[in-house]
Amino acid sequence: MTHISGEIEDMLEKSFNNERLSPKDGVKLFTTKELTILGMAADQVCKRKHPENYRTYIIDRNINYTNICTSGCKFCAFYKAVEHSDGYIIPKDILFKKIEETLALGGRQILMQGGLHPSLKLNFYEDLLESIKTKYNVHIHAFSPPEIVHFSKLNRIPVLNVIQQLKASGLDSIPGGGAEILVDRCRNLLSPNKCTAQEWLDVMREAHKLGMRTTATMMFGHIETIEERVEHLQKIRRLQDETGGFTAFIAWTFQPKNTQLAPSLSSKYKDIGLIGSFDYLKTVAIARLYLDNIPNIQASWVTQGEKIAQLSMKFGANDMGSTMIEENVVKAAGVSYQMDKEEIESLINDLGYEAKQRDLYYQILKTTSI
Numbered sequence: 396m397t398h399i400s401g402e403i404e405d406m407l408e409k410s411f412n413n414e415r416l417s418p419k420d421g422v423k424l425f426t427t428k429e430l431t432i433l434g435m436a437a438d439q440v441c442k443r444k445h446p447e448n449y450r451t452y453i454i455d456r457n458i459n460y461t462n463i464c465t466s467g468c469k470f471c472a473f474y475k476a477v478e479h480s481d482g483y484i485i486p487k488d489i490l491f492k493k494i495e496e497t498l499a500l501g502g503r504q505i506l507m508q509g510g511l512h513p514s515l516k517l518n519f520y521e522d523l524l525e526s527i528k529t530k531y532n533v534h535i536h537a538f539s540p541p542e543i544v545h546f547s548k549l550n551r552i553p554v555l556n557v558i559q560q561l562k563a564s565g566l567d568s569i570p571g572g573g574a575e576i577l578v579d580r581c582r583n584l585l586s587p588n589k590c591t592a593q594e595w596l597d598v599m600r601e602a603h604k605l606g607m608r609t610t611a612t613m614m615f616g617h618i619e620t621i622e623e624r625v626e627h628l629q630k631i632r633r634l635q636d637e638t639g640g641f642t643a644f645i646a647w648t649f650q651p652k653n654t655q656l657a658p659s660l661s662s663k664y665k666d667i668g669l670i671g672s673f674d675y676l677k678t679v680a681i682a683r684l685y686l687d688n689i690p691n692i693q694a695s696w697v698t699q700g701e702k703i704a705q706l707s708m709k710f711g712a713n714d715m716g717s718t719m720i721e722e723n724v725v726k727a728a729g730v731s732y733q734m735d736k737e738e739i740e741s742l743i744n745d746l747g748y749e750a751k752q753r754d755l756y757y758q759i760l761k762t763t764s765i
Contacts, residue, residue, distance in 0.1 A: 403427050407436040410684045421625035424681050430673060437680035437711030444690060445713045449749040451757065452739045454502040455536070456720040458493050460485045460523065464510025466541065468586040474510050484512070487526060494531050497720055501736065503754055506717070507537035508572055511545040511589070517552065517560060524565035535565055536755055539572035540598035544590040554594075555601045562605060568755050569602050571612035571645065576619040577627045584618060596634055603640025608756060611641045611689065615678060616649040616670030624678075628685050635688045642757060643691035643714065646678050647698045672703045676710045683711025691757055701734055705742040714753075715739050 406420045416424075427433065463482040464474035475482040494505060505527075520538070527535060538546075538561065546561075547554045558566075575581065577592040590598075599609050611631045615624055635641050648670040675695075683692050694712040696704030704715060718736055734742075740750035752760045 403429055403432070407432070407684075410436060410440055410687075413687070415687060416685050418622075418625050418629055421628060421681065421685050422621055424684070425621045425624060425677070427677075430677055430680075433677060433680045433684075434710040437683040438709050441683055441692070441711045441713055449751045449759075450708060450713055450715065450743045450746070451751050451753040451759070452715040452718065452736075452743070453504060453753055453755070454497070454500060454718045454720070454736060455504040455506055456493060456497040456502060457506045457508070457717075458485070458490065459509050460490070460507055461509040461512050461515070463512050465513050466511045466586055466588045468589060469584075477513060484515070487523075490523075490527070491530065494527065494533060498531065498533065500718075500720060501752070502533075502718075502720065503760065504534040504536055506570060507535060508539055508542065508570065511541065513549075517546050517550045517557065520546065521560060521564040524561060528565035534567045534755055536568045536570055537566055539570050540595040541573035541590045543569070543598045544594045554598055555605075558598070558602055558605060558607070562607065566607075568607055569599070569609040571599075571610040571641075574612045574627070574631075575614045576617075576623055577630045578619065578623040581617075581619050581623060592630065596630060599634060599640065600638060603638035608640055608642050610693075611635075611644045613644075613646045613678075613682075614649055615646060616674070625685075628682065632686055632688060635686070639688070641689050642755060643693050644682055644686050644689045645693040645695060645716065646675075646682055647695040648675055672699065672706075675699055675703065676707055679707045679712055680710045696734060701738065701742060705746065708743070708746055708748075714757075715743060715750075 402423060406416060406424060409416060409420070424433065461482075461484045462475045463477055463479075463484070464471075465477070466474065468474070497505060524535060524537075527533065543554060543557055546552070546557045550557070552560075558569075573589065574595055575585065577595060579592050582589065582592060599611075602609055613624070613627055631641070631644065679692060679694070686692070691714050692712045693714045693716045694704040694707040696716065699707070708715070718734060718739060743750035754760055
């Protein structure tokens with residue numbers, strides 16, 4: 396049997412006994428090289444939380460309603476400045492066509508996000524939501540916290556009121572995008588024009604108080620320290636203790652190509668490189684152990700590819716995420732994986748589980764198998 400250090404063994408024992416890991420424990424787990432043992436522990440905890448004989452996925456589409464953005468995040472290769480010739484605001488006829496294509500493929504949900512547009516007022520987004528709900532029976536998972544905070548400041552309306560008005564217009568849930576690392580040292584360096592860590596958390600708190608469900612995310616592998624990764628997880632866990640409103644946690648690795656952080660474009664960031672599968676799988680496992688109050692951990696095949704995403708289902712993940720009929724942001728950073736419903740089901744089946752399609756609330760929509 397593989398020898399493991401006493402400290403790591405004690406921490407894993409705490410997880411087995413439903414004892415909460417401390418931030419100090421989290422840092423030690425991030426520094427361990429004992430990936431196999433960590434993965435086995437996370438898999439056991441996952442099976443205890445999800446003893447069912449199936450694993451899940453969702454069919455949806457990521458629709459970017461605009462790529463015009465004033466944030467100018469250094470890690471983003473997707474945004475365009477206001478004056479850029481390739482900037483756009485999606486016309487309704489194209490939006491509707493994308494929704495119809497999604498529904499035709501068995502989707503029940505759209506993920507809709509965009510840049511921080513400097514002149515689109517709140518009534519634009521209310522009209523967008525109302526026009527979708529008038530025509531289609533589809534779940535709208537839209538507007539991450541940076542967008543909500545931007546709407547609040549642009550319209551001089553409190554965040555709570557912004558969410559209430561969007562909810563009344565048809566918004567069903569809020570995605571966890573824009574979290575990156577919830578530490579302002581990182582945010583001030585990478586995205587100083589975007590919401591603070593506290594503002595991100597406050598948006599989610601207000602949404603949860605209104606009965607809305609949201610997801611939580613982490614983009615790692617750029618300028619953050621190990622301690623800051625743990626601080627990020629700690630803040631999410633603390634808010635979940637308070638509200639219980641997060642349905643899932645999704646971690647993905649930073650993709651530097653075509654961004655201001657690309658080593659080829661700036662010697663200042665020459666030490667930033669692609670995070671490998673080892674660190675990705677370790678992070679998934681730690682998320683399962685540390686975020687003991689979040690029921691679902693999602694794999695990120697969009698950044699890792701199908702094989703590592705499949706393996707992550709043995710490292711604590713219980714969900715393969717979305718078919719991503721359309722995805723533009725990661726693709727702009729030079730990474731483009733694609734999988735359809737049948738491929739996702741096959742990956743789940745190969746692990747010995749039945750593949751089932753879910754909705755945002757992890758309610759099973761139908762049983763599918765190959």
